[in-house]
Amino acid sequence: DIQMTQSPSTLSASIGDRVTITCRASQSVSPWLAWYQQKPGKAPKLLIYKASTLQNGVPSRFSGSGSGTEFTLTISSLQPDDFATYYCQQYDNYIWTFGPGTKVEI
Amino acid sequence: QLQLQESGPGLVKPSETLSLTCTVSGGSIYSSDHYWGWIRQPPGKGLEWIGNIYYSGIPYYNPSLKSRVTMSVDTSKNQFSLRLNFVTAADTAVYYCARNIEVTTNFDYWGPGTLVTVSS
Numbered sequence: 001d002i003q004m005t006q007s008p009s010t011l012s013a014s015i016g017d018r019v020t021i022t023c024r025a026s027q028s029v030s031p032w033l034a035w036y037q038q039k040p041g042k043a044p045k046l047l048i049y050k051a052s053t054l055q056n057g058v059p060s061r062f063s064g065s066g067s068g069t070e071f072t073l074t075i076s077s078l079q080p081d082d083f084a085t086y087y088c089q090q091y092d093n094y095i096w097t098f099g100p101g102t103k104v105e106i
Numbered sequence: 107q108l109q110l111q112e113s114g115p116g117l118v119k120p121s122e123t124l125s126l127t128c129t130v131s132g133g134s135i136y137s138s139d140h141y142w143g144w145i146r147q148p149p150g151k152g153l154e155w156i157g158n159i160y161y162s163g164i165p166y167y168n169p170s171l172k173s174r175v176t177m178s179v180d181t182s183k184n185q186f187s188l189r190l191n192f193v194t195a196a197d198t199a200v201y202y203c204a205r206n207i208e209v210t211t212n213f214d215y216w217g218p219g220t221l222v223t224v225s226s
Contacts, residue, residue: 001169034212036153043202043216044153050210087153091211094166096143098153 002026002092004099011104019075021102023066023088030067032091038101039084047086048073078104108133110203110217118197118224124190128203128217135184136161141206142179142186143213146199154199158206159186193224 003026013019023033033051036044046055048064051071061076075082083106088099114126128142135142141158148154157167159177167175171190179186190197200221204213 032211034210036213038153043204043219044213045216046212046214049207049212049214053210055214089153089155089212094158095169096155096158096206096211098145098155101152 001095002029002090002097004088004090004097006086006088006099006102008102009100011102012106013078013104014106015078015080017078019078019082019104021073021086021104023071023073023099025069025071025090027092028068029090029092030069033064033066033071034089035062035064035073036087036089037082037084038087044087075104108205108215110205110215112201112203112217112220114220114222116221116223118193118222119226120194120224121192124188124193124197124222124224126188126201126203126220126222128186128188130184130186130205134181135179135186136181139208141166141208143204143206144177144188145202145204145213146197147202147219148196148199156188156190156201195224198222198224 031051035048038044052064085101085103109131118124143158144156159165165177174191176189200219202219203217205215
């Protein structure tokens with residue numbers, strides 16, 4: 001099975017910062033990589049799919065890139081609403097796997 | 107607007123069976139473009155995919171849970187269900203149901219989640 005890692009596990013940042021989160025897979029999952037945002041007590045929200053496609057309604061400060069085994073989620077200018085935990089998710093051969101998450105805190 | 111809602115007991119005894127249902131509204135579960143999935147999240151921990159099921163009833167399970175999981179779909183009620191056998195405290199989690207898009211493999215609509223506690 002494909003294993004997913006995310007780095008960092010926790011990220012401290014300030015309003016206006018550029019933030020980058022990395023997701024790595026143990027083997028190629030390209031292009032089936034998605035990113036989600038989760039706030040406490042809420043269901044995850046889809047941000048990015050197919051590695052770089054922005055979900056409808058998601059602010060353009062969010063972007064995704066990468067291929068093969070390494071992918072990144074970038075927030076170009078961190079806003080107060082962006083403090084949350086972010087998860088990557090891959091698909092391969094009828095198995096869906098989530099990364100361990102990255103908490104973005106003040 | 108598609109909506110999903112989980113329902114089922116919030117408390118299950120160890121060694122018994124956890125049963126949850128997800129009711130889909132605002133759209134049909136009878137769709138060749140989507141899977142319907144279950145994902146869980148233990149308190150304070152990350153997300154774990156449990157399984158997906160196609161409208162035809164074909165299931166796909168997480169290998170680590172496959173021996174204990176059964177998923178089913180009822181297109182007449184626009185619902186799909188999860189059964190997890192022989193539960194332990196480690197199965198205590200918020201359980202989410204979600205729609206999965208077949209062509210892009212991501213989950214786009216989620217239910218609010220329901221907490222299931224395994225305790226005697």
